[in-house]
Amino acid sequence: MYVKKNFTLRGVLAFSWFHIVWISAWSLIGPSLFYFIDPEWLDIPWLPISIVATAVAFYIGFKNNSSYDRLWEARKIWGAIINSSRMWGAVVRSYVSDQFDPTATETTLKMHSQDFAVQAYRIIICVEKSVTNPYRMGAREPKQTCKKIGREADEGSWSRPL
């Protein structure tokens, strides 16, 4: 995403200088023919070209509108992902408790606070992986406490002392 208010002239030229080169070369051919050879049959009227120009302009206008739709839909999806992940964090934090466990003790209370930590950390990964792009991970030192918490859900690790 480009964040400055305007593109600079330099930026636009850096983006399109290659095209300007070949357009310039091509634009010299028509006038050269007129100047040096001047064949009468080449004296084409402007009207058909301007009709082509209008058709092309309409076509590109509509096409670019559809392209923009794709970009905007993508942005909306990512907005929704942010909302959902905040929801997930809040919900996991408030819903996981010992309220329904008749055998709850001080020790298990401490344990489940780490349970929800694991849950909440994990969703970060889900989100970051979700658009199948390997370049998207944040760079930081491994989170030691989180790494230490083993993860064997199938074996019922939630009741394992940590």
Add this chain to the structure above:
Amino acid sequence: MKEVGVGLYNDDQLESKLEKYLEENEMKRIIEYKNSATQLIDQQSQDLRALRKTNKIDDFRHMELQKVLNDFYVHQGKAERIKKFPFPRQYGGTSSILVAIFIFLVPFGFASEFSKLGPNGVWLSVPFSILVSWIYIIRELVGDYSENPFEGLGNDIPMLSLCRTIEIDSLEMLGDENIPPAIQAKNGGIL
């Protein structure tokens, strides 16, 4: 485009950083899957089941938690359909051809118009031809670059910075002390 934005080429933000939040065995297993994100959310569901089994949540909360995970599947599916289904090529490709035809015609039309100004008048058509052709080329290019929003280019969705926002929010909720800095713009681009 290579020097625009933090994180894509020079800053080495790669998949190896997965280990930050995943245990080593699990990370190796998750990377093996064709679609790691799908499998990770599935594992989250299994974790919820384990929580239910040990009475950390009741049925109602279990359903609510699972609903949020299902939402993530929905978002993932929506993103994947954009990533995997290209902008229909019959639209994208035709416009380049039409622009090429137009640019082919422009210098001849302009030269014949400007030749009415006198024998040297044709040369005045050159800058105008360049200008008009360039405008059409730029329009075509701008549309082309908006077609695929998940390619990591300068004008794409800034996924790295959005992910970092999520990471920061989640870590703050957990009361973590090592909050990573937000992604800043570099040379006018955020990725």
